[in-house]
Amino acid sequence: MSLLSVEEVSVRFGGVMALQDVELTADPGRVTGLIGPNGAGKTTLFNVITGLQEPTNGRVKIDDQDVSGLKAHQRARMGLARTFQRLEVFGSLTARENVLVAAEIRRRWSKDGSNPKEVAEAVLERVGITSAANERVDAMPTGLARLVELARALAANPRLLLLDEPGSGLDTQETEAFGDLLLELANEGLAILLVEHDVELVMRVCQLIHVLDFGKKIAEGPPSKIKADPRVQAAYLGADEDAAPEEEVVPG
Ligand SMILES: Nc1ncnc2c1ncn2[C@@H]1O[C@H](COP(=O)(O)OP(=O)(O)OP(=O)(O)O)[C@@H](O)[C@H]1O
Ligand SMILES: [Mg+2]
Structure with missing residues (x-):
């Protein structure tokens, strides 16, 4: 049993399937990565997990308990905490x-x-x-x-910490220290789910990585497997310019 289980989650916004049948788990003692191109559905999934967005289909379980009926503040009391892509x-x-x-x-x-x-x-x-x-x-x-x-x-x-692009705005040295902190927190038993475009940081701190593309999970595995996955390379890793967060303007 995982601390967090996302089961068959779909979210439809009008004609857009922001998430389609997504499955994911997160466990204490490790940093789990969630990566994918802009618009892949990462933030939407965080919103579903934390109770800000009701899924069109599927469910979220905490300690094997279906929390579908629970509001964000009730889930927070079960040990969920998050940071926002747009700072709050x-x-x-x-x-x-x-x-x-x-x-x-x-x-x-x-x-x-x-x-x-x-x-x-x-x-x-x-x-x-x-x-x-x-x-x-x-x-x-x-x-x-x-x-x-x-x-x-x-x-x-919290027992489970969801971080939505926490590394954007940090310089190289700060990013390194930040990675160390995430590893320490996980070592102390925290479950961390990390959305991040800094691939180097993700590969360094995550034991398990889930990859989303157009709302669908296209891969799951340890960093070595994700780096070598041709589908992930085609959708995300090979297309760095497209995947870079808006703040990082590539010169030329
Ligand atoms: N409230 C909303 N209403 C309508 N469409 C939405 C809404 N929120 C997100 N979307 C759409 O759902 C899709 C997934 O968006 P989401 O923000 O979850 O992606 P993301 O993976 O977090 O992207 P990024 O890396 O740019 O943060 C996109 O097509 C987006 O335009
Ligand atoms: Mg996002």
Whole structure:
């Protein structure tokens, strides 16, 4: 039994099949990758898993329990946390305040007796942004603001963390440190589902990778198998220019 199981999930938006019969699992102790070209359905799948988008077909299970009837906040209480492709942080608050809000919400519903201030400091430290803790998030570069969003997700003490393009906006060194952090978190037992266009990062940290193309899963396996898969190369890996996130404008 997996912590997360996605079974036969389809989503139709008018004439577009954003997802078609998608199956996927994520387990504690590892980073699971979800990759594919722009418009493949990755964010839509995150929305289905977290309860923001009702699937046209299929179901999502957490600990083998069908959570179809549960709203996003109820799923959050089961241990789901996420970050958004389009950053969703409180821009007018500082990094510390953003994380503190999440830590306070957690204490309220979990009744775990955690001290929000201590949780916030520990998480800021963990993500490596303590030195920027008093900066307003809307004054930060995107990469740093993404780390604030990650810290906020971690403050909820999740079991499953869904990250939607967390690496965009980070430079090479920051990306490397970020990869290390993901591996550490997984080692401590967190289940991570990672959507990311930085293929090098994905190949480095993921044990298992699922590949979507036009809403369908075209491959699943360890990095070595995914890299060598001709369908994946044709749809995604061989077409780097098309797959690059909008921010990364290729000169010339
Ligand atoms: N709310 C919506 N209404 C209509 N169509 C949508 C909606 N959300 C997504 N789509 C369409 O569904 C498809 C999948 O989009 P989605 O955002 O899930 O892709 P993605 O894999 O996350 O892409 P990217 O890598 O660019 O973030 C696309 O064709 C998109 O235009
Ligand atoms: Mg997306």
